Amino acid sequence: MTREEKKLIRLRIIDLLDQCQGCPNRYVTNASIHICPSCPIGQQMQALGQKLWKRDERDEKKRAAVIAEIPKRRQWTTQEEEFLLQNLHMGCRELAKQLGRTYKSVHNKITNLKKRGRIHAS
Structure with a gap:
């Protein structure tokens, strides 16, 4: 997924949050906003969030390669x-x-x- 696609998804989530302003199931804490997962807007936001968090197979391969390059600690003889x-x-x-x-x-x-x-x- 490109940066532009991620940006569009984030903008769509912001629009959905604006639509959800009057919902009685929405509440805000210090660092997060909680949305009702049973309402259609909440379901759309969850689906968009999953797209953002979904890892690409290429990303997984890169991550595994980086981890493999980290030198292992070895005991002093x-x-x-x-x-x-x-x-x-x-x-x-x-x-x-x-x-x-x-x-x-x-x-x-x-x-x-x-x-x-x-x-x-x-």
């Missing part, structure tokens, strides 16, 4: 911790490259090791 402890002079960026981890991951691990007393602050 004893060998990685030892390498880190022996090579603190290299700096976080170089250590991250060597270990195949992100800068933030290495930085957080060093902070954690300092807290646990395995690295003495210098």
Whole structure:
């Protein structure tokens, strides 16, 4: 569904809300408007709302591809911790490259090791 089609649906919903002004089953709370689902206007709005929320198959495939690209968190191995402890002079960026981890991951691990007393602050 194109942006223009979505815009037209939203405008139609606004028109329907205006028609529903005098309905005794309509009530407004802080953040939303509740419409009677049994009246014809409410049913039309629900149908239009479903069109807006319906996900396109292509969108689902894109979403799945994006999720698949998110790197998974992995536990630090004893060998990685030892390498880190022996090579603190290299700096976080170089250590991250060597270990195949992100800068933030290495930085957080060093902070954690300092807290646990395995690295003495210098």
